[in-house]
Amino acid sequence: xxxxxxxxxxxxxxxxxxxxxxxxxxxxxxxxxxxxxxxxxxxxxxxxxxxxxxxxxxxxxxxxxxxxxxxxxxxxxxxxxxxxxxxxxxxxxxxxxxxxxxxxxxxxxxxxxxxxxxxxxxxxxxxxxxxxxxxxxxxxxxxxxxxxxxxxxxxxxxxxxxxxxxxxxxxxxxxxxxxxxxxxxxxxxxxxxxxxxxxxxxxxxxxxxxxxxxxxxxxxxxxxxxxxxxxxxxxxxxxxxxxxxxxxxxxxxxxxxxxxxxxxxxxxxxxxxxxxxxxxxxxxxxxxxxxxxxxxxxxxxxxxxxxxxxxxxxxxxxxxxxxxxxxxxxxxxxxxxxxxxxxxxxxxxxxxxxxxxxxxxxxxxxxxxxxxxxxxxxxxxxxxxxxxxxxxxxxx
Amino acid sequence: xxxxxxxxxxxxxxxxxxxxxxxxxxxxxxxxxxxxxxxxxxxxxxxxxxxxxxxxxxxxxxxxxxxxxxxxxxxxxxxxxxxxxxxxxxxxxxxxxxxxxxxxxxxxxxxxxxxxxxxxxxxxxxxxxxxxxxxxxxxxxxxxxxxxxxxxxxxxxxxxxxxxxxxxxxxxxxxxxxxxxxxxxxxxxxxxxxxxxxxxxxxxxxxxxxxxxxxxxxxxxxxxxxxxxxxxxxxxxxxxxxxxxxxxxxxxxxxxxxxxxxxxxxxxxxxxxxxxxxxxxxxxxxxxxxxxxxxxxxxxxxxxxxxxxxxxxxxxxxxxxxxxxxxxxxxxxxxxxxxxxxxxxxxxxxxxxxxxxxxxxxxxxxxxxxxxxxxxxxxxxxxxxxxxxxxxxxxx
Numbered sequence: 001x002x003x004x005x006x007x008x009x010x011x012x013x014x015x016x017x018x019x020x021x022x023x024x025x026x027x028x029x030x031x032x033x034x035x036x037x038x039x040x041x042x043x044x045x046x047x048x049x050x051x052x053x054x055x056x057x058x059x060x061x062x063x064x065x066x067x068x069x070x071x072x073x074x075x076x077x078x079x080x081x082x083x084x085x086x087x088x089x090x091x092x093x094x095x096x097x098x099x100x101x102x103x104x105x106x107x108x109x110x111x112x113x114x115x116x117x118x119x120x121x122x123x124x125x126x127x128x129x130x131x132x133x134x135x136x137x138x139x140x141x142x143x144x145x146x147x148x149x150x151x152x153x154x155x156x157x158x159x160x161x162x163x164x165x166x167x168x169x170x171x172x173x174x175x176x177x178x179x180x181x182x183x184x185x186x187x188x189x190x191x192x193x194x195x196x197x198x199x200x201x202x203x204x205x206x207x208x209x210x211x212x213x214x215x216x217x218x219x220x221x222x223x224x225x226x227x228x229x230x231x232x233x234x235x236x237x238x239x240x241x242x243x244x245x246x247x248x249x250x251x252x253x254x255x256x257x258x259x260x261x262x263x264x265x266x267x268x269x270x271x272x273x274x275x276x277x278x279x280x281x282x283x284x285x286x287x288x289x290x291x292x293x294x295x296x297x298x299x300x301x302x303x304x305x306x307x308x309x310x311x312x313x314x315x316x317x318x319x320x321x322x323x324x325x326x327x328x329x330x331x332x333x334x335x336x337x338x339x340x341x342x343x344x345x346x347x348x349x350x351x352x353x354x355x356x357x358x359x360x361x362x363x364x365x366x367x368x369x370x371x372x373x374x375x376x377x378x379x380x381x382x383x384x385x386x387x388x389x390x391x392x393x394x395x396x
Numbered sequence: 397x398x399x400x401x402x403x404x405x406x407x408x409x410x411x412x413x414x415x416x417x418x419x420x421x422x423x424x425x426x427x428x429x430x431x432x433x434x435x436x437x438x439x440x441x442x443x444x445x446x447x448x449x450x451x452x453x454x455x456x457x458x459x460x461x462x463x464x465x466x467x468x469x470x471x472x473x474x475x476x477x478x479x480x481x482x483x484x485x486x487x488x489x490x491x492x493x494x495x496x497x498x499x500x501x502x503x504x505x506x507x508x509x510x511x512x513x514x515x516x517x518x519x520x521x522x523x524x525x526x527x528x529x530x531x532x533x534x535x536x537x538x539x540x541x542x543x544x545x546x547x548x549x550x551x552x553x554x555x556x557x558x559x560x561x562x563x564x565x566x567x568x569x570x571x572x573x574x575x576x577x578x579x580x581x582x583x584x585x586x587x588x589x590x591x592x593x594x595x596x597x598x599x600x601x602x603x604x605x606x607x608x609x610x611x612x613x614x615x616x617x618x619x620x621x622x623x624x625x626x627x628x629x630x631x632x633x634x635x636x637x638x639x640x641x642x643x644x645x646x647x648x649x650x651x652x653x654x655x656x657x658x659x660x661x662x663x664x665x666x667x668x669x670x671x672x673x674x675x676x677x678x679x680x681x682x683x684x685x686x687x688x689x690x691x692x693x694x695x696x697x698x699x700x701x702x703x704x705x706x707x708x709x710x711x712x713x714x715x716x717x718x719x720x721x722x723x724x725x726x727x728x729x730x731x732x733x734x735x736x737x738x739x740x741x742x743x744x745x746x747x748x749x750x751x752x753x754x755x756x757x758x759x760x761x762x763x764x765x766x767x768x769x770x771x772x773x774x775x776x777x778x779x780x781x782x783x784x785x786x787x788x789x790x791x792x
Contacts, residue, residue: 053475061472065465065675069458076457079449080645082512113509116478117669127544143665148523249476251673269539273513273670277647279461280673 047351047383052188052328052372054221054302056247057294064286068279075278082275084266085111085254089285093240093254096288102232107259110266111281114253115217115241117274119144119180122213122237122255124270132170132179132210134162136331136359136368138187141180141215152361159322159331161191164200171204178211184219184230188359188370189331190324195231202234212236217253220245220295223303223326237261242284244328245295252276252284302328302373305380309373312384318391319369329372337391339369345390351383443747443775448584448724448768450617450698452643453690460682464675471674478671480662481507481650485681489636489650492684498628503655506662507677510649511613511637513670515540515576518609518633518651520666528566528575528606530558532727532755532764534583537576537611548757555718555727557587560596567600574607580615580626584755584766585727586720591627598630608632613649616641616691619699619722633657638680640724641691648672648680698724698769701776705769708780714787715765725768733787735765741786747779 075086084090090106097104112118123131123145131145135154145152155170156163171179181201183193193201205212214236221244222230232238241253253276255265265271276284287294309330310323319332334342339355346353356368371387373380471482480486486502493500508514519527519540527541531550541548551566552559567575577597579589589597601608610632617640618626628634637649649672651661661667672680683690705726706719715728730738735751742749752764767783769776 051475051477053477056472056476058469058472062465062468065461069461069465072458073454076452076454076643076645078645079447080452080639080643080647081447081449113669113671113673120666120669140665140668144669146665243476247472247476249472249474249674251476251671269536269542270516272536273509273516273540275509275647277509277673277676278645279679280676283675 045350046347047375047379049372049375049383050352050354052370052374053248054244054298054328054374055376056249057297060287060294061247061250061283064283067286068282072279072282075282078278080278082272084262085109085276086278086281086285089252089281089288092285092288093256096291097238097256100232101229102256104256105259108256108262110255110257110262110271111276112253112255112274113251113276114243114248115215115239116140116144116253117276118239118241118253118255119213119215121265121268121270121274122239123147123150123178125265125268126178126211128174128178128211130174130177132174132177132181133361134181134186135361136188136356136365137180137182137361138215138217139354139358142359142361145180154361157186157189157191159189159191159324162193162197162201164197167197167201167204171201171208171210174210175208176210178213179205180213180215181233181236182215182218183233184216185221185223185324185326187218187327188329188354190322190327190329192230192325193233198231198233202236205235213239215239217241217244218327220291221299221302221326221328223299223306223324242287245291245298246284246287250280250284250287252280305373305375305377306330308377309371309380309384312380313371313387328374329370332369332371334367334369334391338366340366342369342387342390346386349386349389351386441746442743443771443779445768445771445779446748446750448766448770449644450640450694450724450770451772452645453693456683456690457643457646457679460679463682464678468675468678471678474674476674478668480658481505481672482674482677482681485648485677485684488681488684489652492687493634493652496628497625498652500652501655504652504658506651506653506658506667507672508649508651508670509647509672510639510644511611511635512536512540512649513672514635514637514649514651515609515611517661517664517666517670518635519543519546519574521661521664522574522607524570524574524607526570526573528570528573528577529757530577530582531757532584532752532761533576533578533757534611534613535750535754538755538757541576550757553582553585553587555585555587555720558589558593558597560593563593563597563600567597567604567606570606571604572606574609575601576609576611577629577632578611578614579629580612581617581619581720581722583614583723584725584750586718586723586725588626588721589629594627594629598632601631609635611635613637613640614723616687617695617698617722617724619695619702619720638683641687641694642680642683646676646680646683648676701769701771701773702726704773705767705776705780708776709767709783724770725766728765728767730763730765730787734762736762738765738783738786742782745782745785747782 090109093109094104094106128150130151132153134157153170153173155166214233216238238256242250319334321330321332343353343355354370356365357363486505489505490500490502524546526547528549530553549566549569551562610629612634634652638646715730717726717728739749739751750766752761753759
């Protein structure tokens with residue numbers, strides 16, 4: 001395991017934990033994400049898979065930053081105060097939608113400091129009494145939507161997709177309020193909503209006057225062998241982000257909506273605090289300008305990682321899963337153990353995972369487990385071994 | 397005026413307005429800040445002084461970014477997810493407090509995407525029923541604090557400072573809640589709170605169990621000829637920012653508090669969306685490492701600008717003001733005209749200013765006007781001439 005760990009350590013995946021916080025020599029973000037685990041007093045390294053983060057193209061990001069610095073003069077002549085986003089980035093984002101068949105003007109884009117920030121702004125603007133969410137869904141979205149006074153109603157998603165009856169009930173319960181959906185390679189199941197279900201959702205939203213917020217953060221991570229174009233939900237406010245396509249640390253996201261709603265959102269008191277640094281926006285514009293080769297490589301790598309991990313843990317009575325058509329993780333249903341128990345055991349063996357209940361608005365999914373396949377292949381071997389141990393324990 | 401305008405245009409201060417939005421060749425942030433004015437259908441350039449923004453050291457910022465890129469490797473190996481701030485920046489900020497006599501550990505610093513973001517997080521965490529604010533105060537702070545359910549109570553500040561009786565009444569009214577104060581070169585009056593008044597405020601806050609939030613964004617802009625050290629308010633949560641000391645577009649601010657409160661704030665759902673890009677944090681760390689020469693030059697320039705504008709508009713029965721000991725603007729009390737009227741006239745002559753009521757929680761200050769002295773000296777000549785015209789009109 002040592003060679004694999006060295007590689008991981010080099011790539012920032014593994015940190016050696018210390019008994020005392022003061023001896024930690026690492027950048028804070030990493031050190032503190034691991035800090036809660038040090039409380040257990042265990043020694044040894046940790047593979048932290050509690051968040052599903054693809055390996056980012058470091059050199060590409062640095063080169064884009066260098067190019068941005070070289071032409072930042074006009075941008076720096078401005079006052080740097082928050083606004084709807086720099087013209088170049090809004091135009092680049094709009095052009096990408098238009099290119100994909102969803103005609104979009106730059107005035108329809110509001111740049112934010114990420115998808116989380118975009119959802120935060122929308123939730124603060126609409127202040128829904130009820131928010132419809134998928135069960136499971138992205139856990140940070142649950143935190144944002146669970147604002148004081150907002151009640152969550154759920155609609156189950158499995159690796160097979162969305163249940164039409166549950167959708168109907170949930171939209172009825174959310175009448176006049178807001179729905180937050182992730183139809184493209186849904187996090188964490190990886191499910192892709194069919195064109196038929198999309199039409200159903202659009203009709204339900206219209207019928208029940210529900211503001212439809214669609215998070216497309218995972219949309220670029222299409223891992224199908226022969227992909228058809230992914231249809232877009234009609235009548236939805238779209239949230240986009242560079243966090244999975246490029247790099248989370250870029251901290252760039254956006255909202256696509258009508259130009260008039262964008263103007264309203266821009267006037268919200270939270271719009272300023274949730275806006276993105278102009279320089280990072282220029283870097284994002286640089287990167288979006290030539291994104292397809294990056295995405296091509298990323299998809300190829302993720303496909304290999306997905307297939308490798310799927311192969312390692314396949315055909316096992318202790319869990320079920322479906323190889324997902326996209327996204328960053330396998331979504332396991334454990335047949336014998338509680339996910340919290342397996343997570344605890346895996347953590348003792350150096351792998352930190354997120355259990356199902358974290359993704360559930362209603363504390364269900366006790367038998368589910370998300371296993372990101374984002375690490376390198378030899379590390380996936382180690383993860384599969386740890387998982388095997390963690391579930392073997394349970395069989396004892 | 398042409399030569400001055402050319403210089404301004406080069407520096408990003410002036411944009412030529414166009415009848416049609418599609419002909420605007422400028423970065424969006426600038427173009428859109430000016431856009432509302434185009435609605436009047438007037439031609440001609442605009443000197444936009446609605447925000448007080450000092451000229452930023454462009455080359456310095458770019459050099460710091462280049463240095464950050466060169467050593468960003470370890471930072472980019474991390475996942476880029478939101479956290480409390482990168483270790484190096486938290487340490488640099490803490491060291492600066494400690495150097496100034498306020499012993500601070502890195503764990504007491506939470507980095508945010510600016511002072512606005514810091515105040516937003518504190519307001520969301522404490523959810524005060526009542527917030528004490530100065531009248532006038534920074535208008536974006538009013539927007540953040542005017543969250544649903546929060547009632548504002550005011551305490552007047554003049555260029556002479558804070559009234560002890562009003563402070564006592566306001567703290568009594570805010571009992572058990574929150575106060576937001578800007579004691580260092582208060583925005584927009586420039587007033588500096590005396591050590592005596594600071595002690596009074598600290599005692600009042602303790603007596604009435606008021607959470608004291610002190611915004612030190614302007615603290616570095618000390619323009620006194622022979623400055624004593626500015627004392628710090630005791631028992632306060634401190635907000636800091638690089639926006640006035642370095643550059644607003646850097647979008648870096650922070651909260652200094654107890655390590656335990658910082659941990660609590662870090663767990664708030666808004667902490668992620670309000671966090672700063674890791675790369676901008678590294679740039680900020682680069683800049684904070686050698687800030688004193690930058691600040692020295694900035695203070696010298698602002699002092700000259702303040703004295704120039706003060707000289708141009710001094711000794712005039714149409715307004716009163718006191719030369720401020722620091723900050724970015726003169727705070728005029730007009731003796732004959734309403735500020736809104738003067739602002740409207742000045743705007744017609746190409747100068748956009750912010751009138752007093754914008755800074756008031758209670759829509760008072762109708763006779764007050766903020767005039768930033770941040771532009772170059774020859775532009776200040778133009779601004780003084782426009783102001784003279786705008787008030788002469790009123791005398792007719």
